[in-house]
Amino acid sequence: MTGPAxxxxxxxxxxxxxxxxxxxxxxRNNIGYDMKRAFNAIQADVNATLQxxxxxxxxxxxxxxxxxxxxxxxxxxxxxxxIERPNLVLILDELEGLDLVTRTRAPDDRRAYELTVTLxxxxxxxxxxxxxxxxxxxxxxxxxxxERAALHKALRLIExxxxxxxxxxxxxxxxxxx
Amino acid sequence: MTGPAxxxxxxxxxxxxxxxxxxxxxxRNNIGYDMKRAFNAIQADVNATLQxxxxxxxxxxxxxxxxxxxxxxxxxxxxxxxIERPNLVLILDELEGLDLVTRTRAPDDRRAYELTVTLxxxxxxxxxxxxxxxxxxxxxxxxxxxERAALHKALRLIExxxxxxxxxxxxxxxxxxx
DNA sequence: TATTGTTATACTCTATAACTATA
DNA sequence: TATAGTTATAGAGTATAACAATA
Numbered sequence: 001m002t003g004p005a006x007x008x009x010x011x012x013x014x015x016x017x018x019x020x021x022x023x024x025x026x027x028r029n030n031i032g033y034d035m036k037r038a039f040n041a042i043q044a045d046v047n048a049t050l051q052x053x054x055x056x057x058x059x060x061x062x063x064x065x066x067x068x069x070x071x072x073x074x075x076x077x078x079x080x081x082x083i084e085r086p087n088l089v090l091i092l093d094e095l096e097g098l099d100l101v102t103r104t105r106a107p108d109d110r111r112a113y114e115l116t117v118t119l120x121x122x123x124x125x126x127x128x129x130x131x132x133x134x135x136x137x138x139x140x141x142x143x144x145x146x147e148r149a150a151l152h153k154a155l156r157l158i159e160x161x162x163x164x165x166x167x168x169x170x171x172x173x174x175x176x177x178x
Numbered sequence: 179m180t181g182p183a184x185x186x187x188x189x190x191x192x193x194x195x196x197x198x199x200x201x202x203x204x205x206r207n208n209i210g211y212d213m214k215r216a217f218n219a220i221q222a223d224v225n226a227t228l229q230x231x232x233x234x235x236x237x238x239x240x241x242x243x244x245x246x247x248x249x250x251x252x253x254x255x256x257x258x259x260x261i262e263r264p265n266l267v268l269i270l271d272e273l274e275g276l277d278l279v280t281r282t283r284a285p286d287d288r289r290a291y292e293l294t295v296t297l298x299x300x301x302x303x304x305x306x307x308x309x310x311x312x313x314x315x316x317x318x319x320x321x322x323x324x325e326r327a328a329l330h331k332a333l334r335l336i337e338x339x340x341x342x343x344x345x346x347x348x349x350x351x352x353x354x355x356x
Numbered sequence: 357t358a359t360t361g362t363t364a365t366a367c368t369c370t371a372t373a374a375c376t377a378t379a
Numbered sequence: 380t381a382t383a384g385t386t387a388t389a390g391a392g393t394a395t396a397a398c399a400a401t402a
Contacts, residue, residue, distance in 0.1 A: 023247045023258050026307070027239055030314055031326075032220040034333040036235075039217050040260065041340020042210040057214075058369075061205055069201045075383060080201050082218065084371060089385060103384095111378045111383040129204070136208055142335050148209075150325065151332045155212040157320050162219020236392075253360065262394060267362060281361095289360040289401045 031158070042139055049135040053128045054098060058083075060128055062091050063117065066101055067125045071114045073106065100124060209336070220317055227313040231306045232276060236261075238306055240269050241295065244279055245303045249292045251284065278302060 027033040046057050055063065061081055066072055069080075078088045092115070095101045100121030103113040117125065140148050205211040224235050233241065239259055244250055247258075256266045270293070273279045278299030281291040295303065318326050 023250075023254075024239075024243055026242050026246050028330075030310060031317060031329065031333075032217070032224050032235065032314070033239065034330050034337070035213065035217050035220060037260065038333040038336040038340075039210070039213050041337050042213060045340055046210050056368085057210065061202075061211065064204050065202055068204050072201075073383080076201075082215065083369095085384070086372080086386075087370065106383095109379075109383080111376095113384075132208060136210070139209060139336050139339050141339050143332060147328065147332060150328060151209065152206075152212055154321060154325060154329045155209075155216040158216040158317050159212070159219050161317050161319050162216075162223055234391090251360080261392095263361070264363075264395085265393065284360095287360080287402070291361075 045139060046132060046135050049131050050128060053124055053131070055124075055128055059091055059095060060125075060132065062088070063095060063100055063121060063125050064129065066115045067117045067122060070116050073112045073114060075112075077115065095121070223317060224310060224313050227309050228306060231302055231309070233302075233306055237269055237273060238303075238310065240266070241273060241278055241299060241303050242307065244293045245295045245300060248294050251290045251292060253290070255293065273299070 022028065024033070043057060046060075050056055050060050053060075062077065062083075065077060065080055069077075074088055074092065075085060077083075078085045081088075083091075092101065092103065096103060099118055102116050102118060104116065106112040106114050140151075143151065200206065202211070221235060224238075228234055228238050231238075240255065240261075243255060243258055247255075252266055252270065253263060255261075256263045259266075261269070270279065270281065274281060276299075277296055280294050280296060282294065284290040284292050318329075321329065
């Protein structure tokens, strides 16, 4: 905690709080709360941006990663994007139905599929890429180049903090009295 | 764009990309992608943190805002947390069923309910608050105080950018050829 | 007529178990 | 037996239309 602490470490909930601090002031201290609201704004904008292309954030991500990793297999793609394999199947069905990607049997392992982007898929992906880049600039308006780089760095650090329960003793989470 | 640009503004998708840049390198340029992954980590951790209290991120947010705004009405609470009214009903049913909040008829407007946190709810909220603060420190490990403040500032700026389609002419979104 | 809370419903994203066909 | 892709299913979270009671 950085702010002034009261005995219990609990925020002051006095009535005059509501005056100039905003009714959700307590939650504004939490990175997750601010991030959820920021991400909601981003997702709404990127989905509106991708809608004319027939894509969503998720389908665009899948398309873009296949585009840059030709011959990729579904299991590996699911790993990369942190998607469960069963959920990826439906996304690929959708993209394949739109003639944007193809599944071809792997020559060495006939259980697996190799994913490729079609010409149509590559063209759409490139156009969508530019629209998403504009979306990014729109959402980052007001941030300087260094601030924007710092944001990316912070987000990646947080992501990696989530994967490392490398605290002392227990995993760092409190165990409340039953 | 900050990096070197090629004629079309499209990222190089040559095969040697996959070497040291990571298979999702293209998406890593997008704030939304990094933020989604960071937020996934945060949400998983905060939900694990709140589980012993019988709360989730969403129910904790509702409880905390009522705690600091006694007498709040559902419509206003929904506005504050950007939740649709119908969805809030179920959350309040849950919190009321746990004896953490109460709905009492507003004296001046008998359509509305005034929301209050019970003693049990206040105690639980305070304990959860401390656990969430520890969760926050866990997720922000590696960030200095200024970096952390800059992160909050950036997130709030992005949120506000989402609410302002104040561009010139069209809303700033590209209209692709049909 | 408008608003508060509610019901019902649907859609997206996510998560898990179990199946098939190959290995 | 183990793995790749699949099916079925269930759970959050979110979004909209329509209703009853009240204003």
